[in-house]
Amino acid sequence: MLAVEQLSHSFTNGGETTPVLHHIDFKVDKGEMVALLGSSGSGKSTLLNLMAGLMKPTSGRIVIGGCGIETMNENRLAEFRRSQIGFIFQSYELIPHLTVRENVELPLVFQGMKAKLRREKATSLLDKVGLGGKTEMFPSQLSGGQQQRVSIARSLVTEPAIVFADEPTGNLDTKTEKEIIDLLIELNRTLRITFVIVTHELEVAKRTQRVIQLRDGRLVEDAAWAGEAQ
Numbered sequence: 001m002l003a004v005e006q007l008s009h010s011f012t013n014g015g016e017t018t019p020v021l022h023h024i025d026f027k028v029d030k031g032e033m034v035a036l037l038g039s040s041g042s043g044k045s046t047l048l049n050l051m052a053g054l055m056k057p058t059s060g061r062i063v064i065g066g067c068g069i070e071t072m073n074e075n076r077l078a079e080f081r082r083s084q085i086g087f088i089f090q091s092y093e094l095i096p097h098l099t100v101r102e103n104v105e106l107p108l109v110f111q112g113m114k115a116k117l118r119r120e121k122a123t124s125l126l127d128k129v130g131l132g133g134k135t136e137m138f139p140s141q142l143s144g145g146q147q148q149r150v151s152i153a154r155s156l157v158t159e160p161a162i163v164f165a166d167e168p169t170g171n172l173d174t175k176t177e178k179e180i181i182d183l184l185i186e187l188n189r190t191l192r193i194t195f196v197i198v199t200h201e202l203e204v205a206k207r208t209q210r211v212i213q214l215r216d217g218r219l220v221e222d223a224a225w226a227g228e229a230q
C-alpha cells in the first residue's frame with residue numbers, strides 16, 4: 001500500500017542546508033493502523049508532508065498503491081492526492097460558511113461528482129462518524145471533537161487508498177481524544193481504512209497496531225504493539 005524507500009530530506013535556506021530526514025525505510029500494508037511517533041523536531045511533519053505529496057524529497061522514493069509519487073508532475077500529483085490520499089489536520093481546516101454536509105462533499109465537488117450522489121455519500125459517512133443529526137449545521141456550532149469528526153468524514157469521502165492524520169487529537173481534551181481515537185480504530189476495523197497517525201503522545205501511539213518512531217530524523221524503532229486496531 002505505502003512504501004517509503006531510502007527517503008532523505010534536507011531544507012536549503014540562503015545557501016545553508018539542514019538535513020532533516022535520513023534514509024527512512026518502511027512499508028505499510030492495506031488495512032494497517034500505524035502511529036508515527038517522535039518528539040518535537042524529530043521530522044514527523046516533514047515525513048508526513050513528503051508522503052502526502054505536499055513536498056518533493058531530496059532523495060528516495062514514496063510508493064502509494066504501486067505509484068512512485070516523487071516522480072509525478074504537479075498536475076498528476078494534484079489529481080493523485082485528490083483521489084488517493086485523505087488528510088486529517090490537527091486544526092480540522094473546515095470551511096466556516098459551508099454546512100457540515102457541504103464540507104464533507106467538497107472533495108467530491110472537485111472530482112465533478114453529481115450533487116445527488118455527493119449528498120448520499122456525505123450523509124452516509126456523517127452517520128458513520130456519529131453526526132447524522134448535525135449535517136445542516138455550521139462548523140462553529142459544533143464542539144472541537146465534533147469538528148474533527150467532520151474532518152474525518154471529509155478525509156474518507158473520496159475512498160482514498162490511505163489516510164494521513166497530523167496530530168488529530170492535538171487540540172482536544174483527554175476524553176474527546178479517546179473518543180476520536182476510538183472512532184479511528186472503529187473505521188480501521190470496519191472499513192479497513194489504512195491510517196498513518198502522526199503523534200508525539202505515547203498514549204495515542206499505544207492504541208495502534210504498530211509504532212514507527214523517529215528521533216533526530218532517523219527511524220529508531222518499528223515495533224508491533226498489542227494495540228487495539230487490527
Ligand SMILES: Nc1ncnc2c1ncn2[C@@H]1O[C@H](COP(=O)(O)OP(=O)(O)OP(=O)(O)O)[C@@H](O)[C@H]1O
Nearest residue numbers: 011018020038039040041042043044045046047200
Ligand atoms: N522549511 C524548513 N526550513 C528549514 N528547516 C526546517 C523547515 N521545516 C522544518 N525544518 C526543520 O526540520 C526539523 C524537523 O521538523 P518537523 O516539523 O518535521 O518536526 P516534527 O517532528 O514534526 O516537530 P513538531 O512535533 O514540533 O511539529 C526541525 O529541526 C525543523 O527546524
